[in-house]
Amino acid sequence: QVQLVESGGGAVQPGRSLRLSCAASGFSFRDYGMYWVRQTPGKGLEWVARIWYDGSNEDYADSVKGRFTISRDNSKNTLYLEMNSLRVEDTGVYYCARHPSAYDYFDCWGQGTLVTVSS
Amino acid sequence: EIVLTQSPGTLSLSPGERATLSCRASQTVSHNNLAWYQQKPGQAPSLLIYGASSRATGIPDRFSASGSGTDFSLTISRLEPEDFAMYYCQHYVSSPFTFGGGTKVEIK
Numbered sequence: 698q699v700q701l702v703e704s705g706g707g708a709v710q711p712g713r714s715l716r717l718s719c720a721a722s723g724f725s726f727r728d729y730g731m732y733w734v735r736q737t738p739g740k741g742l743e744w745v746a747r748i749w750y751d752g753s754n755e756d757y758a759d760s761v762k763g764r765f766t767i768s769r770d771n772s773k774n775t776l777y778l779e780m781n782s783l784r785v786e787d788t789g790v791y792y793c794a795r796h797p798s799a800y801d802y803f804d805c806w807g808q809g810t811l812v813t814v815s816s
Numbered sequence: 817e818i819v820l821t822q823s824p825g826t827l828s829l830s831p832g833e834r835a836t837l838s839c840r841a842s843q844t845v846s847h848n849n850l851a852w853y854q855q856k857p858g859q860a861p862s863l864l865i866y867g868a869s870s871r872a873t874g875i876p877d878r879f880s881a882s883g884s885g886t887d888f889s890l891t892i893s894r895l896e897p898e899d900f901a902m903y904y905c906q907h908y909v910s911s912p913f914t915f916g917g918g919t920k921v922e923i924k
Contacts (some may be wrong), residue, residue: 729917742861742904742915756911792860801908802851804872 699805701793705774706810713731713783713814719776719807727751732803733778735788735812736798745791746778747801759815761787798816818843818865818907820916828924837893839905843847844885848881852881852890857904864903871906895921 705717708791717733728811744765755767765781775795790811794803819842829835840851848868853861863872863882868888878893893900899924905916 713839741917742906744913744915747911758912773880800866801911801913802849802850802863803853803861804866806862806864809860 698718699795701795701805701807703791703793703807703810705729706791707747708813708815709783710816711783711785715783715812716747717778717780717791717793717810717812718779718783719773720779721793721795722793724805726769726795729798730801731767731769731776732794732796733765733767733776733791734794734803734806735789735791736809737786747796748776750798772802778814783812785814785816788812788814797812817912818845818909818914820905820914822905822916822919822921823905825917826920826922828921829895829924831895831897833895835889835899835921837903837921839883839888839890839909839916841888841907845888845907846909848884849907850888851906851908852884852921853904853906854899855904857901861904876897891893892921 708801718801730750732747746806747757752769764782768777790809792809793807795805820902821840823838850868852865855861869881881890904918
């Protein structure tokens with residue numbers, strides 16, 4: 698069945714970095730655009746970044762632009778999120794999510810990985 | 817940026833009752849590019865509705881949704897015990913693809 702499994706979350710101090718991964722299975726990963734969506738105490742559900750099915754284009758929320766980088770390896774069926782200069786307000790659960798071609802809603806979500814930024 | 821406002825914040829109902837949730841947009845949601853999600857405690861959101869009124873695969877027909885322009889609604893015709901959860905709307909007109917703040921449907 699379609700499955701997305703995130704990993705890489707943890708507790709870090711402000712200013713540090715973290716890399717999240719999302720392993721996809723049960724579908725043709727290379728055919729789907731992918732997102733990172735987070736759920737934070739302050740802002741609720743918030744899309745963070747998206748990447749085209751072939752990695753040719755990326756887009757970021759203003760709140761993370763210049764600090765986060767989304768990437769993918771279609772040969773490994775894996776999505777990544779490199780998070781630099783982390784802030785306290787980045788604390789939350791990070792989900793990877795799949796969107797159907799041409800439409801930016803999310804038809805499959807991972808279980809999430811918790812990121813805690815605190816001194 | 818389109819701001820989505822959901823109401824009420826909390827809906828207290830009994831199993832078997834009808835639930836009506838509202839999602840209002842700060843500007844027109846073109847092409848009815850609006851989705852609804854259900855989230856249970858400790859779980860990821862899951863897709864219920866897309867295109868403002870189309871049920872996702874496997875979603876029972878007690879869930880229905882409608883609306884256009886700036887006003888949308890989700891109706892659960894007869895609440896089952898497993899329907900008590902958080903519900904979120906999300907537009908996908910253009911970036912940023914924002915979510916509403918959610919409505920909690922709780923057992924009365």
